[in-house]
Amino acid sequence: MDRIQSILSVAGVGCFALAFVLSAVYPWAITSGTVTEATIAEVAERITPEFVDLAERYPAEFDRAHPGVREALTPQSVLADLGGSGDREAGLAAWREAHAKSLRRGRDIYVAEGCWHCHSQYVRPVSNEDIRFGPVSTWLQDNNALQRPVMWGTRRVGPDLTYEGGLRSNDWHAAHFWEPRNVSPGSVMPRFRWFFEEGFRLSRTIDPSIAERTGLAPETEYPIAGVYLTQADAEAARQRHIDALPSALRAEGERLNVTPARTLNSDGLSLIAYLQWLGTWQPTATSQED
Amino acid sequence: MTTADIPLPDDAAGDDGAVESANIGDLVHKRLIKAHFTFAVVFLLTSMTAGFLVSLNFLNHYPFPDVPWLSSGRLRFLHTNEIAYGFLVNAFVGAMYYAVPRMTGRPVASLKLGWFIFFVWQIIVFSASVGQALGFAQGVEWGETPTGFRPGSFDLQYIPVDLLVAVGALLVAFQFLMPLAKAFNKRLYVTGWYLTSGLIWLILTYVMGNVLPEWGMPGASGAATAGLFIHDLVGLFVTPMGWGLMYFFVPIILRTPMWSHALSVIGFWALAFFYPLNGVHHFLLSSIPMSVQYGAVISTMAVEIVVTTVVVNFFATMWGQGHALRSNLPIRWFYTGMVFYFITCLQCAFHTSLTMQAIIHFTDWVPGHAHLVMLGVFAFWNFGIITWLWPRLTGNEWHSRRLNHWHYWLTLIGLVIMFVDLLAAGVIHGNMLRDLVPWMVIVEAMKPYWGVRTFAGGMILIGQILWAYNLWKTARTPKPYDYRVDLVAQEVN
Amino acid sequence: MTTQGRALWRTTPILGLTCAMAALGMLPFVPFASEPSEEAFTLEHWELDDSATRGAAVYAQYCIGCHGPTGLGNGDAAEFLDPKPRNFQSGNFKFRSTPSGELPLLADIEHVVRCGLEGSAMRRFPLLPDSQVRDVSRYVQSLVEFGLVRREVEYVMDDDDLTLAELLEGDYEELREETLVDAYEYVWRVGMDERPEVDEDGLAFGRELYEAQCAACHGATGRGEGASANALRDYKDAEIRPRDFTSGVFRAGSRAEDVFIRLKSGLNGTPMPAVSGTDEELWHLTHYILSLVVDDGGRGPHPTSCACIEEGPAR
Incomplete structure (x- = not known):
């Protein structure tokens, strides 16, 4: 009797382990396990035009958040080589670092404020979501360090944000965080005046x-x-x-x-930088082969 | 038949349990149970207040829009986390301090450890809420307890609550597995199976859900793991604890053995096997491989069979004693919870079909379902347990039995209104989403439903406040309690 | 049980409290009204046709926060916005298909509502039903017309020393009629000859035109860094920056047709004039401007942008 009980209790843990293998390890093994996850530095490598716009629109605020970056390379020269003086590569490196820092911080705020409880980040192949929000999500586009933990969400009180990057302008976001009802009357989103x-x-x-x-x-x-x-x-x-x-x-x-x-403030800038990044990163062919 | 005629029942459920102690009641640490129950009720109230406040946000009447640490986004973490870790864990642990020694006839590991766990656990729950209010929440649903580390690194920025919860769960398991393990030598009643497994599964589940999505698995695989975590937390911790305690308390209160012991064991093993396989059904129609999603859908439907066996067993046990539903409030809580359990699981079997997922996912249907599970089933059972034990623990007669009925009816009616309302809102939201209605039109269409939700939430909250007041007054007012008034009269055939 | 059942209805204060909570929840649905002003010529004196009346409701739902209750561009959100929301009553519309200096067509307003202004806070409304887009555009057009007539009314009142009541009793209808007829006298869609092929010669020609007419503001690289770029002011003395062509973001559409129309009709109220030249020359210039766009590979049309929706969902 003693042994049967012990065997059975091991079986209880076995059930847990079986489920863990089938619904966590197996999907990992055939998706993320086959491809190297992109680091934050990698996803931040392409600087979004909106991030440059943040630096132009809020220069003093940007300097407080990222000292010296605008001096290293003027915002005008980030997206197009204007042939100015100075080391453009070193300047770009500083910008990328600032971008990565903003994305990381912006994502932390996205988590901390519970944005993900009202906004989803995945587009399903049903309910005309590809028309409303954009192309259906693939696991590859979520295979990066900014999706750890994953920000898919389970509820849409507000719209899906998978392809939010570039959809609205930085000043729209600023006005929206100050008072969402000013730009979308009737909205139930909380205001975020501490940004x-x-x-x-x-x-x-x-x-x-x-x-x-x-x-x-x-x-x-x-x-x-x-x-x-x-x-x-x-x-x-x-x-x-x-x-x-x-x-x-x-x-x-x-x-x-x-x-x-x-x-x-710098939190507000970071969150906007993160939102303007969403959906702009696509895994490159090389990273799929790794 | 007057109460004085009823013989004193031997309410130890372990049929051949080792009742070695001269008085089995001595094994039960009443003050510790009371302390756990008190904090369970405190966290119940704070959690529900938070839920009520957050619902006001949906009506654009949030009272603290400009206080960061009281913002509705952060209070929403508190609402779910305090119910899970504050209310349910405290109530379950309290009930186990009563059930386990009485069932096994052996004391828990240590009384000192018990008080240590008690204090540590309250600190954990409190510091989790404070951490979330300060903006250190972790991005895992139902596991927003702060990791304490800067995300993605090992720089400490807050108390590592995740770690403490895991340690706390280990201590709790040690505390109760001592008597349970000794009882393993004998034939163990099904409650023992449920509690033993639940305690071990909690540790595994918690560690898996709070570590892997944050540190190891990005994107789709992380989502699969997070889905598994949400599901295991409910299916492999809350459900086994709940059913385990039901198998203990229902026969004691009804003074009838379970209808079928075989059926209860089948129910347990079917739960152990099918429940955890459902995890991925939280993210259906996503980029998780479809094979995994189909597996989750099928095992979810299989769970309905399990559920039916368990519910049938309990209703058969009740057969012939239906009058207990009227005369005995704890029994009424238990069986109402079981009806809701059946409804909520039936709902699962249907709404995990991809056809229905397309409509109801991302809508208010989901919170409607979640409220029926967490409040309608597991909180109801704990309300019943605490209501049954409170006069026995304090030795005082209820301050007001009528208030207890108010508690029942306000909670029940509030919950039914909320459930139906959110279901309707979800179906409408889902169809408007599919029909490409502009977003703000959908939001406007939802507002009346959110108004009703707030109303229903208010009813539920008032019910809990009345109950808490009643518990407090009962504990404070010495008025000898004669337990025989609460015994269910046996039907004489 | 029976005593409990009765108790449920006897203890009314709790029910009262729950009802009070419900009432609190319903507060946001209580409407409020504003008083019309008697002194000045205001929107209350302005008659809207059916379409504009329906459009006013759409305007109140989507536009009022930025453009303000009377379309002056002074909504509550305007504080944070740059460029500022359009003042409809001023009648200055940047993005039209009408000759320089003229009012926009209804279709021009509809296009902006539907597709938004890329890179600005004017978002797109892709899912708004056609009827609502038309109605709200008609309402915006009414605000423009109201602005024109209001200025005339104020001028006449001032000049002839009339009170508003006297004017409204008197020549108001005639004045209104005349003002609107004048305003729309030259409003038509500018022509667009067939688009030539993009070729080396054409681009070279476009480049010549660009350097002669555009580089002073938009700069030789098209980055918007021309010599006079920092000194530009719009009709209301606000700072305005020349478009950065390298970004590929063009406010009212980045198709060649869109850019061509901007060149041919100019941006009213800004230093950007209508470019003089034949259609063929303007096409060459358009092609040259589009050749300045730096494609960094990361910026296609937005998955939910107008272009994608018109062509069906992007895959």
């Missing part, structure tokens, strides 16, 4: 003659990219901006003000 920080920015008051001609309020202001954490930094930026003004716009210098502003 923002307060600071000071330069803004230019409208040319009075243009204000009169167009009927716009004379106090209309146009913000200049870059929000600084302290007023002193913003004042310094103001001076730099005035010095750099082309002669035709010299008069604008007098209409430059430093005003309080809010902007994305």
Whole structure:
């Protein structure tokens, strides 16, 4: 009797092991087990245009998150070789590192805020999902370190994000995180105001003659990219901006003000960088053969 | 027949269990059970409050939209994790401190270890919730307990809760396997089988689910493992614990042996074999290889057979004593839970078909189903167990028996409303998704259903608050309890 | 059991509490109304046709957050957006198929609603039913017309020292009619001759045209780094940057036809004029501009973009 009981109790563990082999090891062996998983550095190698746009649109904020990267290579030169001075390869390496860092951090926030409980990341071959969201998911496109743990999700309160990269612009995401209902009225997504920080920015008051001609309020202001954490930094930026003004716009210098502003912090930038990456990475032929 | 005429029952279920001790009641550590039950109820309340708050978010009435650590995204982790690790584990462990020594006739490994486990476990659950609130959740559903490491590396950034849970589960297993293992020498009642296996499976399941998807398996294979984890956690821990305790408490309360011992053993082994094979059905129509998906679908349908044997066994045991459903609240909790268990498993067999998956996956159908399982079945059973044991543990008569009935009816009606509502919402959502309706139109269409869900959730929450108040008042008000009032009158043939 | 059954209905406070919770849940469905203003000529005085009336509801669901309740481009989300949402009442539309300086066709607005403006916060609405796209576009067109008439009304009120009530009683209908007839006098779709083959000579010719007419702003490489690129301002004095052709992102479509129309009709309200030249010359210029696109291999049309949907789902 004793032995039968022991055998049976081993059988209980055996059932677990059998299921583990059939539904975890076996799918692994015929999918991820056959191909080397792409590292974060590999998936970050192609810098998305939206990541460059983040650096252009939020220069001061980007510098705080990734010091020195914009100096290493100007954003304009990242996607196309403009033939400028300096070591372009070294600059690109710095950008890729910043991109990888952003993707990693952005994904951590995606996990920590529970985004994955309301947004899925897999497109099924049914229910017209390929029309609504894009091509049906393959296991190869999820075979990378940013899908550990996998972010497929089990519920769609919000739309699928498999191909979110490039679908909407960075400023749309900023406005959306501040208050989702401003850009999609009726949305039930929580707002994420802790992705923002307060600071000071330069803004230019409208040319009075243009204000009169167009009927716009004379106090209309146009913000200049870059929000600084302290007023002193913003004042310094103001001076730099005035010095750099082309002669035709010299008069604008007098209409430059430093005003309080809010902007994305480095977490917000990272999350947007991650969202803009989604669906843009495709495994290359070589990595399939490895 | 008055209660005084009823003879004192020998309610040790181990038919030939070693009742060596002069008084089997001495083996039971009542204060430890009370402590576990108290924290079970505390976590039940916090979890349900969190669930209720998150449901308000769906109506755009979230009370703390700008507090990061109270944001609805993070509270959603707390809602599921505290129910699983806070409420269910505490309640199960508490009930096992009662059931295991009485069944085996032997004490648990150590009382000191018991208190140690108790304190450590509460710290684990608490630090898991705090970690999630601070943004250290892990991206595995039902296993969001923080790994403590920076994702994908071994840099420590928070308490490694995953590790602590695994250690805690090991200690719990040690505590109860001591008496259970000794009882293995004798013929072991089916409860022993369920509890022994459940304790071992919990450790294996937990380690697998929290380690592999994060450290080893990306994409589709990670999803298959995560699906297996979700399923094993319910199927190989919560279900065996639940059924094990049902096999213990139902015969004791009804004072009838199980209808068929053979059927109960078949039920156990069929569960052990078929349940874990279902894992992948959480990610059907995905990029996991189709062969694995088909296997999961077929074994899910097979589970329905298992479920039927178990449910038939229990209803046959009840045969002729249907009046107990009216007179005995714990029995009513148990059998309501069993009806829901049958419904929820039947649902599984149908909705894992790929035809239905196409419609209902990613919709509110899924939370509707999950609430029926976790609340309607396992929480109901624990409510029944705690309700039955509480006066016996405190020695006090209930502060108010009527409040207990309020607890039952509010929870039951709330759950049924929520279940039906979410099912309807899911079918509508799925069809609108297929019909390429613009997304915001779908969201607007769901809002009335979410309103009803909040209402139903409010009912359930109020039920639990009344119950918690009743438990508290009962513990605090000395009023001698005569257990014979709760005995089920035997039908005289 | 029977006592419990009765108890269920006797203890009403709990039921009351649950009902109160339900009422709280229903709060978001309570509508609210706003008061029309008596002083100025506002949208309340503006008659909408059936299509525009239906379109107003669509507008309230999808557009209002950025473009604002009256289409002034001052919605709550505008704070974070650059470029700012279009001010419909100004009547300046960048992306049209009509001659330079003219209002857009209804079809032009529909195209922007359907396909969005690539790379800007104007997202696409691929799944909106055709009827709703048409209605909301008609509503936007009504806002444009309202803006034109409002300026005329204000001008007449100012000039003739009339109150709004007097004007509305008097010549308003005539004024409105005249303004709209004038506004649409030259609104038609610009012609497009057949597209020539892309060849070496054509590209060389396009390059000459480019260097003469475009390089000052868009730069020799097409990166948008021309000498005067930083000094550009639009009609309302806001900063505006020349398009970076290398990115391959063209706001209103990256097909050759789209780029051709941009060249031929210009972008109203911006420093980008309609390019003068014959259709053939413009085609060569279009081909040259498209040849500047740097294809890094990672950026096809977005899987859910208009191009993919028109051709059926991408596989």
